[in-house]
Amino acid sequence: MNEPILEAQHLDKFFPGPEPFQVLKDISLSIGKGEFITIIGKSGCGKSSLLYLLSTLDTDYKGSLSINGTRVTGLKEHALSTFRNEHIGFVFQFHYLLPEFTVLQNIMIPALKLGRSPREVIEQLAMDRLKQMGLADIASKPSGKLSGGQQQRVAIARALINNPGIIMADEPTGNLDSVNTKIIFDIFHELSLQGNTILAVTHDRDFAARSDRIIEMVDGCIFRNSTDSLQKLPADP
């Protein structure tokens, strides 16, 4: 395995309540640079919880987490925000573009926030990313006017704008038809070949089948963590 970009050790998470529910149980995980990993499992198995935890959005857990050599457990809100901005790209199930902005602006916002390059450079970068997604012609459209598949591609372009160490995706094809699902598959595959590290939560076994490694979760534990192809896995553990 390559040098690890993400390392999680003994993660425990509880949902508070009259009877606290343990949603993640002693999860340890390591992701190498350039890996394309999918997390699969039934709904309620804790795969989304794990993703939010690994993405530093959720800070209410036990255990420790390091990304890109930085221990992020225990960092303050401001430090975590800055860290996410620089090192993590997000793709969600429901696209979540900012509807008031144009496609290009949506892609530029994380880079403007990072503020590492002047505005003109960022605009050029965003345009390049958009071309990469094959959407150069809709750059100045308001993002609310796009189809679901186009929106998701814009969201991917946005996730890539700061050259993040790791791209995290939560059900990136969960809300798309089969044609668009295929397009998104291809894009992720392409990105993986280009050396990006991708961590995606999905319930789509076809999507998972094309990843380097599949982590299957059951009841808050890692049930299987293997590089075997999905066909060899039992359909229903």
Added chain:
Amino acid sequence: MKLPVNLMISGTQLLARKKQSIIAMLGVMFGIAMFIFMMSFMKGVNKFIEDTMLASIPDIHIYNDIRTDYTHSVTSAWLSQDPSRIVVVHHPRPSKIHLNLKDPGSIIADLKGTPEVTVVSPLSSTQVFFNYGPVQLNGMLDGVDIYAEDRIFDLAKKMVTGHPEDLLTTNKGILLGQGLADKLNVVKGDLITLASPTGAVMRFRVAGTFTFGMNAVDNVKAYTTLAGVQQLLGMNHDYITDIHIKLRSLDQAREMAILFGRKYGYKSEDWETTNPSIKTGNMIRDTLTWVVSITLLVVAGFGIYNIMNMVISSKMKDIAILKAQGFDGRDVLMIFLSQSLVIGILGAAIGLGLGYLMSYGMSRVPFPQGEITSLKFFPVVFDVRYYLLGAVFGILTTFLAGFMPARKAARVDPVAILRS
């Protein structure tokens, strides 16, 4: 680089919902405009009432109050030689009372040397009967140095016929209150007869008429020279009964009055004491204005609060996505607070303009003509301070109204939104 991104987002969101932004802005605008209008108008009314009342009252009035002083009762001279006896006199009768000030020359000289005092006007005042044909009216005759009195009360502006100086150019001239002249049915140039309480009678020639805009003054008051009154009463030229004083600042009146009273040993009244209703009326009107103005601003603030709350509720997903992409609570707070502030600042600016226009409009509305003729238009005061105050209040209100929803937005947990 951080600020511009937040402001860009904030600006784009504001423009994306123009209608809502404009409605919120109109609320602030109307609140501020009414605040300016109410303040300007109420202060105008206060000023008008104060001016009218003060037009006939000097800042400080020094006079010899009638005090019956029985300490030197004649009885004591006869009966109290024996200290073992106590003499009690029931219901004594006052002996001769002098209404004039002793040694007025040195008091006046001293007053003129006081830096807070701008004008000193000595008077010799008496009750008189005005006779013209069969008409006989009771009134007050003030013998004055007309130039000093003019400087205190601005008589030149209050003249209906003639000029204050005509008093000096006319032999035994007299200036009559317009009401008095009307009742006597005399005009400038007529001769009238005045009778003093001591029974002396003298003829004066009407040199002009004046009006203070108050019947209580116009119907009873007349001016002549100091010498005129002194002659009528058969007194010598240092017979001075009252001193009117004008101060550099009205606010000093109370303490200066106390000071003069103590210094000269005569009754010394400031304008507030003479007319306590002015201050009370001003205070009540001011309080009312403030209460109404602040209510308006608070309502405008609630408008912003409501709209921002709605906006933030509908923008939960956007907030979550911004936070996921590296914006922290402070950035989100800035994004939404700046939207409220833009609404507030624009609304306040337009409101100030509208308030000015409304005030100006009011100041051009003719006042219904009646007894008080001195008022041609509704009284309005234009004072930069109210505009500054309006701007500060407007922005403060929108800041508070915008801060609470913005803080709510800043505390949004992105995980809770993204999961659902």
